Amino acid sequence: MSKMTENGMMSRAKVLTIDTINPTVKKVEYAVRGPIVQRAVELERELSQGMKKPFAEVIKANIGDAHAMGQQPITFFRQDAKSRACRILQSCGGHSMGAYSASQGIDSVREDVARYIERRDGGVPCDPDDIYLTTGASDGIVTMLKLLVCGEGASRTGVMISIPQYPLYSAALAELGAVQINYYLNEEKCWSLDIPELQRALDEARQYCNPRALCIINPGNPTGQVQSRKCIEDVIQFAAKERLFLMADEVYQDNVYADGCQFHSFKKVLFEMGPEYSDTVELASFHSTSKCYMGECGFRGGYMELINMDDEVKAQLTKLVSVRLCPPVPGQALMDLVVNPPQPGEPSYDNFIKERTATLSALAEKAKLTEQVLNTVQGISCNPVQGAMYSFPRITIPEKAVKEATEKGQQPDMFYCMKMLEETGICLVPGSGFGQKDGTYHFRMTILPPSDKLKILLDKVKEFHQKFTQQYS
């Protein structure tokens, strides 16, 4: 356990090493902030130190972080919210944001969230007791998964997630030691979710685990699809038939751009399907201050709504979240502003609507631009960005490049993205970080950079792809 070093001192082996760390931690992967991003940060430092690079600036299109990409905060969330702030402070202990709140979140904020959901869903009732405020949607999702995981061996909990997925899901499942059940979205049909594929994935998984939950991201990250009402109904029917707990990640609910597409909440569709479903299907849905037109990621605000959850389980959940005391109060306050925006007649109303509309229109334009430009490149093909904030184009990687990557022990699309970063300063995330069908390659890019920068970015991607293809042909 200890040994003498040259200078006669005792040297002790470390308690905590890579061999003695929690093995579930080692299994966790999160590509959105992986080696590519680490290298991008290094490159930025090198540039700032005056080091010569083939580009003047690193453009980060790796993460759905609107403000970091120059989107201005909506004025209302920063300046015009005095009177509302007062009301929120009234609900805080000692009337201070510096007090812990109730672990489930401030009562008045949960009430405002409930009213927001009722308006959104055309009057379907919402009980504030079913609302839990969270530290970003991430926190809510991990907490819900935590409740669901149990059993060992063939009765270990399995959770169905879409592939491609947002890697929070795979990371959380790895950490919890749950079984990840992949169902593949249909790239040929604009990343649609097909029920036969759900069935296939479930039937196979039943042979080696106990599938208990089905996660859906709508609008989709990284794939940008917006699900039809019909599809959501089918999914709910499937979940009911197969007894699966539904987890609906709806953090992009305002980010819908394509003509003919519309956001339908799982909650609303569930209630329109009548009591056979609305009284029985268990559903958790997640929202966040980080996306939509707000893009307020740094505040770590979010909520989840729990439908048909067993009361005893809810009591366990309340206990569990109390251990961490409470979600950040500034994030709760911001969530309140989001669900309770200015109303017609209020002084900030006009400006708020103007800014919100401008932000969402700009995103819609950038969504279209991204699809159009990328589809002009031979060897890149991408589905319309119907919603959310990302394009997930398929890329052709020449055999020779695949071989070179494999020799380096790298995924081919990681090799591709790393090369793009080094040569152009553009930071994308390889498709392998989200999952993809074997033998296909993708990258994810956000549509968040300002229009002029996005155009430059798309041109550079195009140029890089052509050069890369040539080089390895």
Place this chain on the structure above:
Amino acid sequence: MSKMTENGMMSRAKVLTIDTINPTVKKVEYAVRGPIVQRAVELERELSQGMKKPFAEVIKANIGDAHAMGQQPITFFRQDAKSRACRILQSCGGHSMGAYSASQGIDSVREDVARYIERRDGGVPCDPDDIYLTTGASDGIVTMLKLLVCGEGASRTGVMISIPQYPLYSAALAELGAVQINYYLNEEKCWSLDIPELQRALDEARQYCNPRALCIINPGNPTGQVQSRKCIEDVIQFAAKERLFLMADEVYQDNVYADGCQFHSFKKVLFEMGPEYSDTVELASFHSTSKCYMGECGFRGGYMELINMDDEVKAQLTKLVSVRLCPPVPGQALMDLVVNPPQPGEPSYDNFIKERTATLSALAEKAKLTEQVLNTVQGISCNPVQGAMYSFPRITIPEKAVKEATEKGQQPDMFYCMKMLEETGICLVPGSGFGQKDGTYHFRMTILPPSDKLKILLDKVKEFHQKFTQQYS
């Protein structure tokens, strides 16, 4: 799986029930927000609805939440921080608090934390790369424990915690399925930490698990003791000898009141012990914006410093925290203000010092008052509150009351505290929620209520205890 109900509808058994929930979640307990507090909230609601009670107001002395108890925020943290806010915003993506930060925390904040630690520790060097900003200290503690847990059966990770403890520790260990190893603080010697007791606990635990870490809370919660330099040195020696990873919870580092007591950081003592220790002993220390003179709990700010942590483990940690994206940026900004307070000559300096001194002196007085008054009560005896924010007096509960509690299936001190709440409106936490020697009973009360309220509270506790004793004698 499904059955017909009276009206002929299919009713499905729920996916998630108390019998099918993650069993580790069921094991979690967190007394600071348990049934007593839930009842206190109900009582407040009933009072506000005009229901008659034997008291006019609920006084919450259950949680270390200074602002909720009326402590005014330090002005600097709310108003005078414009120029600093600018600097922090400069370091934020898009110069907005609304952007995700680096997962480890904003660089410039980590640099400021490092300078703070160096000043605090008389120049012992601190590397910003060893600093991880967290969502309150809670988050850092749970994350560190998560890294440490592995193995099955007799090689399952064991973690040593003091009894009485802050129940975050037991809750996190239950959730992670780690083995909790109790070492008892010595109530007779002012809750001191005795090495022979550490040794006993460790030796016993080695028979059924693999002890890997030792947690210390200094100044202590719930016990209020402040450890001597000698004691800390002994603990470090013990950890070195026994190869234990040290976790030092130092969130109360400014809360030291008793004459002759002083805060010594584990880091500083470790480095004063020379390279045999400072080059080898693995140490994580935790701090928070929630305690000390700040009391800014709602922001969920905190950091941990990691000494001698293996590089590969650090890389795993960085990956792990990236899954949750980042700690709340307003909390990071507040942490920065805490470690980088006004300097002599700056306009806000005088007022800052005045407010800080006033807050800490008031706490020191209330610490003394609490000890004095409680010790006048027959059947209550309490150690001096040397530091932190709590008194943890021992109470005598008559046999008859113990019997009645047992018949109700309640811990005797839970029975006592619940009765006190119902009769007086005072909300304390039973000692059983923190752990105590078998057959002894305690409660924890904060010293945070304003002086006038604290006096009333102490008088009511005294009166209640006398009545209770009489009633059950």
